Amino acid sequence: MATATLRPCGDFKSRYAADQTIFPTVWSRNFCILGVVLVAAAPFLVDRYVLNLLIQIGYLGIAALGLNILVGFTGQISIGHAVFFGFGGFASCFLNSNAGIPPVLSIPLAGVMTTAVGLVFGIPAARLKGLYLAIATLAAQFILLDFFGRAEWFTGGSNGTVADPVSLFGFKFNHDESYLYVVLFYVVVLYVAAANLMRTRDGRALVAVRDYYLAAEMMGVNLTKYRTLSFGISSFYAGIGGALYAHYLGFMSIEGLDISFSIQFLAMIIIGGLGSIMGTLMGTAFMVLLPQLVNFLARSLDGSAIDHALGLHEGLPFLREMTIGAAIILFLIFEPDGLAHRWKQIKAYWKLYPFSY
Amino acid sequence: DYPIGHLNDFSGGTADVGKPYGQGVDDALAYINAHGGINGTKLAVDATDYGYQVPRALAAYKNWTGSNKVVAIMGWGTADTEALVKSVTDDQIPFVSASYAGTLTDPTGKGGPASERAAPYNFFYGPSYSDSARALVQWAAEDWKKKGGQGKPKWVHMGANHPYPNAPRKAEEEYAKELGFEVLDPVVFALTPGDYTAQCLTLKQSGANYAYLGNTGASNIAVLKSCETAGVKVQFVGNVWGIDENSLKAAGSAGNGVVFPVRTAALWTDNVPALSLFKEIAKNSDPSGKEYKAVHYLAGVCAAFYLKEAMEWAAANGGVTGPTIAKGFQAKANWVPKGTEGVCKPSTWTAEDHRPTLSVELYQTQVTGPTDSGTVSELIAKGTMKLNKVATIELPRKKEWIGY
Amino acid sequence: MGQMSAATAEMPTIATPAEPAPLLTVNNLEVVYNDVILVLRGLNLKVPEGEIVALLGANGAGKSTTLKAISGLLKAEDGQITRGDVLFRGERLNGLDPDQIVRRGIFQVMEGRRIVADMTVHENLRLGAHTRRDGGVRDDLDRVYGYFPRLKERTGLAGYLSGGEQQMLAIGRAIMARPKLILMDEPSMGLSPLLVKEVFLIIRRLARDLGLTILLVEQNARLALEAASYGYIMEQGKIVLDGTADALKSNEDVKEFYLGQGEARKSFKGLKSFKRRKRWL
Amino acid sequence: MDLHLLLQLSINGLIVGTLYGVVGMCFVLIYKASQIVNFAQGEFLLIGAWVCWWLLTKYHLPFVWGFLVTLAFMVAFGFLLQVVVLRPMIGEPVISVIMMTIGLSIFCQALMKWIFGVLPQPYPQVFAVKSVNIFGLEVQTVYLMAMAISLVIMVGFAWFFKMSRTGLAMRATSFDQQVAQSLGISVRQVFAVSWAISAMVSAVAGVVVGVVNGVSSALSFFGIKVFPAVILGGLDSIVGSVLGGLVIGVLENWAQFVDSQFLKWGNLYEVAPFYVLIVILMIKPYGLFGKRDIERV
Amino acid sequence: MLTFNEFKGSRGFREGADARQRGGTKGGDLPVTTDPVLVARDVSIRFGGVKALTDVSFEVKSGELFSIIGPNGAGKTSLLNCISGRYRPTAGSIHLLGRDVTHLKPNKRAAIGIGRTFQNLALFGHMSVLDNIMVGRHHLLKNNFLSGALYWLGGAQKEELAHRREVEDIIDFLEIEAVRHATAGTLSYGLRKRVELARAVALKPKLLLLDEPMAGMNLEEKEDMARYILDLNEEWGMTIVMIEHDMGVVMDISHRVMVLDFGRKIAEGLPADVLEDEYVKKAYLGEELPGLEAEEAAA
Numbered sequence A: 001m002a003t004a005t006l007r008p009c010g011d012f013k014s015r016y017a018a019d020q021t022i023f024p025t026v027w028s029r030n031f032c033i034l035g036v037v038l039v040a041a042a043p044f045l046v047d048r049y050v051l052n053l054l055i056q057i058g059y060l061g062i063a064a065l066g067l068n069i070l071v072g073f074t075g076q077i078s079i080g081h082a083v084f085f086g087f088g089g090f091a092s093c094f095l096n097s098n099a100g101i102p103p104v105l106s107i108p109l110a111g112v113m114t115t116a117v118g119l120v121f122g123i124p125a126a127r128l129k130g131l132y133l134a135i136a137t138l139a140a141q142f143i144l145l146d147f148f149g150r151a152e153w154f155t156g157g158s159n160g161t162v163a164d165p166v167s168l169f170g171f172k173f174n175h176d177e178s179y180l181y182v183v184l185f186y187v188v189v190l191y192v193a194a195a196n197l198m199r200t201r202d203g204r205a206l207v208a209v210r211d212y213y214l215a216a217e218m219m220g221v222n223l224t225k226y227r228t229l230s231f232g233i234s235s236f237y238a239g240i241g242g243a244l245y246a247h248y249l250g251f252m253s254i255e256g257l258d259i260s261f262s263i264q265f266l267a268m269i270i271i272g273g274l275g276s277i278m279g280t281l282m283g284t285a286f287m288v289l290l291p292q293l294v295n296f297l298a299r300s301l302d303g304s305a306i307d308h309a310l311g312l313h314e315g316l317p318f319l320r321e322m323t324i325g326a327a328i329i330l331f332l333i334f335e336p337d338g339l340a341h342r343w344k345q346i347k348a349y350w351k352l353y354p355f356s357y
Numbered sequence B: 001d002y003p004i005g006h007l008n009d010f011s012g013g014t015a016d017v018g019k020p021y022g023q024g025v026d027d028a029l030a031y032i033n034a035h036g037g038i039n040g041t042k043l044a045v046d047a048t049d050y051g052y053q054v055p056r057a058l059a060a061y062k063n064w065t066g067s068n069k070v071v072a073i074m075g076w077g078t079a080d081t082e083a084l085v086k087s088v089t090d091d092q093i094p095f096v097s098a099s100y101a102g103t104l105t106d107p108t109g110k111g112g113p114a115s116e117r118a119a120p121y122n123f124f125y126g127p128s129y130s131d132s133a134r135a136l137v138q139w140a141a142e143d144w145k146k147k148g149g150q151g152k153p154k155w156v157h158m159g160a161n162h163p164y165p166n167a168p169r170k171a172e173e174e175y176a177k178e179l180g181f182e183v184l185d186p187v188v189f190a191l192t193p194g195d196y197t198a199q200c201l202t203l204k205q206s207g208a209n210y211a212y213l214g215n216t217g218a219s220n221i222a223v224l225k226s227c228e229t230a231g232v233k234v235q236f237v238g239n240v241w242g243i244d245e246n247s248l249k250a251a252g253s254a255g256n257g258v259v260f261p262v263r264t265a266a267l268w269t270d271n272v273p274a275l276s277l278f279k280e281i282a283k284n285s286d287p288s289g290k291e292y293k294a295v296h297y298l299a300g301v302c303a304a305f306y307l308k309e310a311m312e313w314a315a316a317n318g319g320v321t322g323p324t325i326a327k328g329f330q331a332k333a334n335w336v337p338k339g340t341e342g343v344c345k346p347s348t349w350t351a352e353d354h355r356p357t358l359s360v361e362l363y364q365t366q367v368t369g370p371t372d373s374g375t376v377s378e379l380i381a382k383g384t385m386k387l388n389k390v391a392t393i394e395l396p397r398k399k400e401w402i403g404y
Numbered sequence C: 001m002g003q004m005s006a007a008t009a010e011m012p013t014i015a016t017p018a019e020p021a022p023l024l025t026v027n028n029l030e031v032v033y034n035d036v037i038l039v040l041r042g043l044n045l046k047v048p049e050g051e052i053v054a055l056l057g058a059n060g061a062g063k064s065t066t067l068k069a070i071s072g073l074l075k076a077e078d079g080q081i082t083r084g085d086v087l088f089r090g091e092r093l094n095g096l097d098p099d100q101i102v103r104r105g106i107f108q109v110m111e112g113r114r115i116v117a118d119m120t121v122h123e124n125l126r127l128g129a130h131t132r133r134d135g136g137v138r139d140d141l142d143r144v145y146g147y148f149p150r151l152k153e154r155t156g157l158a159g160y161l162s163g164g165e166q167q168m169l170a171i172g173r174a175i176m177a178r179p180k181l182i183l184m185d186e187p188s189m190g191l192s193p194l195l196v197k198e199v200f201l202i203i204r205r206l207a208r209d210l211g212l213t214i215l216l217v218e219q220n221a222r223l224a225l226e227a228a229s230y231g232y233i234m235e236q237g238k239i240v241l242d243g244t245a246d247a248l249k250s251n252e253d254v255k256e257f258y259l260g261q262g263e264a265r266k267s268f269k270g271l272k273s274f275k276r277r278k279r280w281l
Numbered sequence D: 001m002d003l004h005l006l007l008q009l010s011i012n013g014l015i016v017g018t019l020y021g022v023v024g025m026c027f028v029l030i031y032k033a034s035q036i037v038n039f040a041q042g043e044f045l046l047i048g049a050w051v052c053w054w055l056l057t058k059y060h061l062p063f064v065w066g067f068l069v070t071l072a073f074m075v076a077f078g079f080l081l082q083v084v085v086l087r088p089m090i091g092e093p094v095i096s097v098i099m100m101t102i103g104l105s106i107f108c109q110a111l112m113k114w115i116f117g118v119l120p121q122p123y124p125q126v127f128a129v130k131s132v133n134i135f136g137l138e139v140q141t142v143y144l145m146a147m148a149i150s151l152v153i154m155v156g157f158a159w160f161f162k163m164s165r166t167g168l169a170m171r172a173t174s175f176d177q178q179v180a181q182s183l184g185i186s187v188r189q190v191f192a193v194s195w196a197i198s199a200m201v202s203a204v205a206g207v208v209v210g211v212v213n214g215v216s217s218a219l220s221f222f223g224i225k226v227f228p229a230v231i232l233g234g235l236d237s238i239v240g241s242v243l244g245g246l247v248i249g250v251l252e253n254w255a256q257f258v259d260s261q262f263l264k265w266g267n268l269y270e271v272a273p274f275y276v277l278i279v280i281l282m283i284k285p286y287g288l289f290g291k292r293d294i295e296r297v
Numbered sequence E: 001m002l003t004f005n006e007f008k009g010s011r012g013f014r015e016g017a018d019a020r021q022r023g024g025t026k027g028g029d030l031p032v033t034t035d036p037v038l039v040a041r042d043v044s045i046r047f048g049g050v051k052a053l054t055d056v057s058f059e060v061k062s063g064e065l066f067s068i069i070g071p072n073g074a075g076k077t078s079l080l081n082c083i084s085g086r087y088r089p090t091a092g093s094i095h096l097l098g099r100d101v102t103h104l105k106p107n108k109r110a111a112i113g114i115g116r117t118f119q120n121l122a123l124f125g126h127m128s129v130l131d132n133i134m135v136g137r138h139h140l141l142k143n144n145f146l147s148g149a150l151y152w153l154g155g156a157q158k159e160e161l162a163h164r165r166e167v168e169d170i171i172d173f174l175e176i177e178a179v180r181h182a183t184a185g186t187l188s189y190g191l192r193k194r195v196e197l198a199r200a201v202a203l204k205p206k207l208l209l210l211d212e213p214m215a216g217m218n219l220e221e222k223e224d225m226a227r228y229i230l231d232l233n234e235e236w237g238m239t240i241v242m243i244e245h246d247m248g249v250v251m252d253i254s255h256r257v258m259v260l261d262f263g264r265k266i267a268e269g270l271p272a273d274v275l276e277d278e279y280v281k282k283a284y285l286g287e288e289l290p291g292l293e294a295e296e297a298a299a
């Protein structure tokens, strides 16, 4: 009988605990630890530009992980993630400037508040499936965005609102060099939490709901609860991501929280790999770095011989956009299951998604 | 070299106006470099098209403040300017935006009662959105009298519920009330074009006399067209980015008669000596020199030239750094960059007040035929499209108007 | 093993020289899933025109995989033929798209029914005839309804049919296609004993009356060998035994493990105390 | 209450709604053939509008000819897409293909901006009579044309899916590509046909919007705007998409009415359809005409 | 893969199993206890015009192995669906362990103790076999998304491992050790059926519903499956309701048999008695049908 596992030979587990770890191999665990250490050392190695990218990958990666829990693990597509991200940002600013709660506390609290909102918008999830639900989340996108624009008490209306920098015992994390650690802390904690969640009861229930909800229900899984819950969890992550973003910028406004931002989150998780935790981070990195890379290429092209020969100068910005589009397309043609697929060499979950049930 | 950052939008949501403006800045900076730079030192301009996406602007900013820190930035839109206010203040980098929001005009944070925060490193060239809107209100009040209108004229603000269209709303509506207008509830329409017949029908029914178009070109065009079909008879007035030669071409006859502010004292086709400099500058991107350049182009060139002279002042007064450039802006009063007299309007920045000018030129569009064939240059040359000056409004420099 | 030829990996030895070339030949086929899981390891098989050939084997032996390799449906499951070839009337089918293979006259009744749930029974049957251009569709519809009267009563969506009704529909769809060769994957699955018999009757009739050739994968070995003229037994991705149906029926191992007629045969109830594993290799 | 205004708004809603319906049908067509939600639909509109504009202004073709050439071009474009982009994705997860349409929309958007510029362009006068007066409301002639065309298309589609072989094949393909292939259906062909038709019909809508508002890249936003319409009608129902379009169109206008007369919110027009959408979905989870999932174990 | 020998000792589940007498019962022997686990009264269900079930009543006693047979489309699966909660009967009631469950949601019923397998496989295709089975433990586990996310801190780890041990027992029992980490969707048909059974067993059900567990199996595998079912019934003490078309199996292992046809119950009783029923012979077994040889001869 063929075993479909792709563990390295000789990697036998002699205890269940060892068989239940987050990391399939020792190697992968060490690799992750090395990654964290490298990022932690980054302020001493690279300049602010790179730090900024790392921080972006961090807070977007947290929010994207939330979306992956919703879409990748529970099988509910959402095209409204950006507003939950935004809500977290506004909530933290609100708590910070109106209630005087320091950002250290307001960030997690904002996560909790966003969870509550997510749960409310998750109510339709109990009844709606597939793309119908997706469009309901699109409605959430428009409704919440409209709310942001109008609720001056909460968001400062269309003018936006300001946020204090994060500070702990008098130390202000107000530069990229220091803020990186705040983001890194949250990334590590929340990614580990998600990995844990997925190997325990409720995480499995979420995946079961995705794969075959009728069977899941008959195995004792409360569909309504888990469908709504996944919105809650997803919003929590989005909220934390948004709050981190707000305190990083020191400012939060509704501009930029539009559908295309929501879609960008989707791109991150699809490219990273649906239903893959590490893949989420990779996908986020891809989406953050791709424009930078293309920008860099465009710049080095600008004024070069090729540019003159083809008269590209005028078209460079468009060429850049096109490259981003084309990169996504090509990527999906060659790696339709996402980066995580390649990374782990394990057949991803998503062959038939979302219509397998 | 002096490193300079330039954020522009040639490809994103505001590219329709971002293109001519950014082109103006680009050409001007190239011209400056070709003619000796800043007292002999060239500008190392790093232009980034950020496609009107804040995160990308942010990344670019971080890039510029990394190892080789820029001394000044030519910026663009509302969203990114707002997002960067705090950073540029902390990093002491003068930021010349094309967002003219009133909130950027208060360098101390204690300006007017409505002022929210300090923005000491934010500069722009031209009247603020709020002041332009006030000027339009004032013009409308005079226009109403002149036309012999009876009773209270009705004023309505139109635009999306977004930072940019909303920026002048408070100032505009307050001033309108002050001048005896009845201010109706705003009509909201999206920043994207669409069919706005419904809005126009309600606009018509509301009986408004003056309608302020707060959005950018494409969506304003859609409104103008829809309202033309719906048979709305309203005097439209527009924001600086709301209408220009290009959008006028797209709007065609529907765009006829809109009154809007222009930041320069002259248009491309006017007979002003300094325009020859602008035409020289334009050769950078249009060697033929035949193309007509829109109002935004001129404004872009002016903005770049103000920066240039501020830098020159800095070079002569302690070296070109962020703080000295900012001082350079504030060193003179009512000044015009050399060679642009008669085009760029005299401007003044002080340590307490970053409103460069309160004198607003108002123009009115005129369309006499179909605009669908031919380029803008041709249509202007033929006179099918015209911009006619209707007034220059001089607003009082009130302290309580600082910051909004 | 008497008159039976033991199948070897190198060379299949069923056909006597005088026989005409078989309709379908599978040579030394190797199939890999996901680039790593080797499932078929050099499989050889021949299906002569107009005959019914049975393919038997344990769960996971690779029977369904074999059929999918022939019909080209492997691709959709990330499977791949890495060696060997499939010849239909001498033409190589490897690498063709499934729909092209259907157009050449090979139709598969897939495991697990796989009917189009959100269409009616009638539409499903019409779909079966998708590649047909002749005018006999109407007659064949009547034929199918004649075989399975129960289907005619079901006017709703096919997805609401009972398991057995869906199985009937799946078989009916194959009849509608009127191919040269039908690959049947467990046609009797989920059918009542009465219908199992009927289905085998139908299979026989199709082969006899319409001249169809059938490659039959079936767990009900007794009926399968009754209907078929030739049989293969596969295990772990290889043919381990083959021969005419009669020869197989009288083979001791086949009797014991597939037909339940060995000496050791007990009632299901009594089986629990001992456990065997067949080893034919 | 101003009844005359309400009447005018209602008519306007119906007219705009038809346009939503036309684009909605294109969505449904692709969805029915492949379960893919095409996020590049808006770009199809845009491409159609630009191409037609280009033919009309650069070559001064008469409108009818320009229009027909545009349609032919869009068919070719749809085929091309299928060959270059979609064919490799056959058998891949649907969500990846959906993502791919997003990539496609980014790509086309930029390409159009590059070719045609970022400035909005007006269409030449197309019809001698620009508008017709209906109950005191000036209705653009081109809208009436759109209504007529969409009716024809709708009837055609309905027949197509119910009766024709290709229609059946499309439905089977969307249900399960592997099954469809096993029945001898060429998934490529199905994709090609559906994308080509969808691109073509989108172009109709694109040209109409272009004639009314002028062409600019923002026109592609239409693609997102019709989502509520399509969902309201039911993702897989042609008739539903048209009705959904009409409902959303009228709703928007009524919202505008309620807003301007009573509520004074400002942008009820934009969000009201989404509130209604959620309410309707809570009552009818598959839209008005959508087919329920088969839940049988 | 190692077979976790060190935990072999901890099979509390099957304690005393060997002590019990085995193999002695023949078809028809009644089980030890007699209190009904399941009582269905006048259950009817209709779908539009189709009357899938009409007034079906029956009882299943504790420890019983009860089989349901009947022609295709007779309503067997529908009946199972009514019991497990997928369908809500249009009339009638269902009692489980003395409790009226007619209006209970399926997940609640699972928690009471109904486990089932499905006719058209319903595994979680993208999950590993192990995770599939662990989902069966859902209602037995206590950790939630908070303690789960904290894992090491909230006791989730301990609990998960304890349950993993029991699940490994089931895996051992059903002999699917080799595919433990395989993705369920890639297994062959027969193996999937076995994994499904494992998942249902993991629920620790008091009543186990099996929908055609032998479909798609060859004789030998049927024998294995029959052995598992008997073990579950006799050693693990589960009450079982089974739908099956293979009469050999049904007659050999079930205690009682019920026959459905066109949604009505037409017979119920000991296997041997039911087999003698004329109607069953004709409409279900098709004994009047000619064999293939006869057909051949006639042609």
Ligand SMILES: Nc1ncnc2c1ncn2[C@@H]1O[C@H](COP(=O)(O)OP(=O)(O)OP(=O)(O)O)[C@@H](O)[C@H]1O
Binding pocket: A001, A002, A004, C033, C034, C037, C039, C057, C058, C059, C060, C061, C062, C063, C064, C065, C066, C077, C078, C111, E185, E186, E187, E188, E189, E190, E191, E216
């Ligand atoms: N999509 C797939 N990915 C990976 N492995 C697969 C896949 N499909 C089948 N397999 C493996 O290939 C082997 C053969 O499977 P196949 O379905 O051909 O068996 P079978 O002989 O038809 O068995 P059954 O009688 O149970 O249907 C099995 O071990 C199975 O796990």
Ligand SMILES: Nc1ncnc2c1ncn2[C@@H]1O[C@H](COP(=O)(O)OP(=O)(O)OP(=O)(O)O)[C@@H](O)[C@H]1O
Binding pocket: C154, C156, C160, C161, C162, C163, C164, C165, C190, D296, E047, E050, E051, E052, E070, E071, E072, E073, E074, E075, E076, E077, E078, E079, E119
């Ligand atoms: N959800 C449903 N909607 C409509 N009809 C249904 C539904 N469920 C079952 N039916 C019908 O009820 C009848 C009984 O179906 P059921 O699945 O219970 O049969 P079954 O006895 O299990 O048959 P088989 O042995 O073939 O599996 C069938 O004719 C089927 O078409």
Ligand SMILES: [Mg+2]
Binding pocket: C063, C064, C065, C111, C185, E188, E189
């Ligand atoms: Mg099989």
Ligand SMILES: [Mg+2]
Binding pocket: C162, C163, C164, E076, E077, E078, E119
């Ligand atoms: Mg059944």
